Amino acid sequence: MRILLLAHGPSIHTRRWATALRDRGHNILLLTAHAGEDVGIPTRVVGSPSPVRALHYWSALGAVRRELSAFRPDVTVAHFLPNYGFLAALAQARPWMLVCWGSDLLTNARLSPLHRARARYVLRRAGLIHVDAAVLAEAAVALGAPLARVWTRPWGVDAGAFERAGEPRPSRNGAEAARLLWTRQLEPVYDPETFVRALGLLKRRGFTFRATMAGDGPLRASVEAWVREEDVTREVVLEGFVGSDRLRALHREGDLYISLSRSDSTSQSLLEAMAAGLVPIVSDIAGNREWVTHRQEGYLVPVGDANALACAIAEASTDPAADAYRARAGAAVKARASFADTLDQLEAKLDALAGSGSAP
Structure with a gap:
């Protein structure tokens, strides 16, 4: 198929989708407002830079229409509703699929009546809407998306890339420092402050740990300041953004995975950690509850509760059921979140959409 992809060029997710579809033999053209790493995908940077983000994307509309006419795609795929989804709708792409990322429906669409109206406009014009969690499907339908056009499927991970090759994960008996891994970005929605505050509590209680924060x-x-305030500079390593090889190494070294999102759909980093055999300790929100049941695959903690997090970390480090949690978590990812299976389903969906060739 000829697939026109509208997405954020620098995003690792854009590169992953584009290269995977290309490797399956599809002809991909990426249109983006921001250039990213060259991975061999034909790319056009569209729009005129502007300090007003909306104007930057609005200025790309003419170029998108021209590329639709010149490239003549069988199907258009637009990632993230407020910008590229809006562009696809305004350009009257036919047929086209919207891929929602979570915050576009759970956060952005709720900012104002204008944001809500834009979301409704886009959702009603997409021929297919891909969401990665039930909570996101509910949000889309509440905003006016026809249920029949909503496809719920995790993006998925390559579980084999994160498994320990033939090596059992060593059990911890509390004698060694627990190895904690954080792989979320250092942004308010992911609440890194609660993590650092919990680490301070653990140190004052005599609990030994080593924490790696791989994100920027x-x-x-602020995180650096909180680490100093809590006197955990010796225990915490701030790695910043890491590449895929280093990320896999950190998964192999870790025991417990921490994610404290205040809002999220299906987290890719959670799926990766579950596939790698880390025990997840995550915030008790709808997106996480689709993957973690408390003391079944890991632990759920109240949003923003540093003491509850500290207690969960201490308990998980010596929990005799930890191996069972890991086994259930890994099995769930293999059964429900294989990237290869997602691609198989995506190709079938896009083929059907291209065959219909109809407007919603």
Whole structure:
């Protein structure tokens, strides 16, 4: 198929989708407002840079229409509703699929009546809407998306890339420092402050640990300050953004995975950690509850509760049921979140959409 992809060029998710579809023999053209790493995908940067983000994307509309006419795609795929989804709708792409990322429906669409109206406009014009969690499907339908056009399926992970090759994960008996892994960005929605505050509590209670925070973002300086305030500079390593090889190494070294999102759909980083055999300790929100039941695959903790998190970390480090949690978590990812299976389903969906060639 000829697939026109509208998405954020620098995103690792864009590169992953584009290269996977290309490797399956599809002809991909990426249109983006921001250039990313060259991975051999034909790319056009569209729009005129502007300090007003909306104007940047609005200025790309003419170029999108021209590429639709010149490239003549069998199907258009637009990632993230407020910008590329809106562009696809305004350009009257036919047929086209919207891929929602979570925050576009759970956060952005709720900012104002204008944001809500834009979301409704886009959702009603997409021929197919891909969401990665039930909570996101509910949000889409509440905003006016026809249920029949909503496809719920995790993006998925390559579970084999994260498994320990033939090596059983060593059990911990509390004598060694627990190895904690954080792989979310340092942004308010992921609540890194609660993590650092919990680490301070653990240290004051005599609990030994080593924590690695592999992520970056606008709260980097604040995180560094909180680490100093809690006197855990010796226990915490701030790695910043890491590449895929280093990320897999960190998964192999870790025991417990921590994610404290205040809002999320299906987290890719959670699926990766579950596939890698880490025990997840995550915030008790709808997106996480689709994958973790408390003391079944891991632990759920109240949003923003540092003491509850500290208690969960201490308990998980010596929990005799930890191996069972890991086994259930890994099995869930293999059964429900294989990236290869997602691609198989996606190709079938896109083929059917292209065959229909109809407007919603």
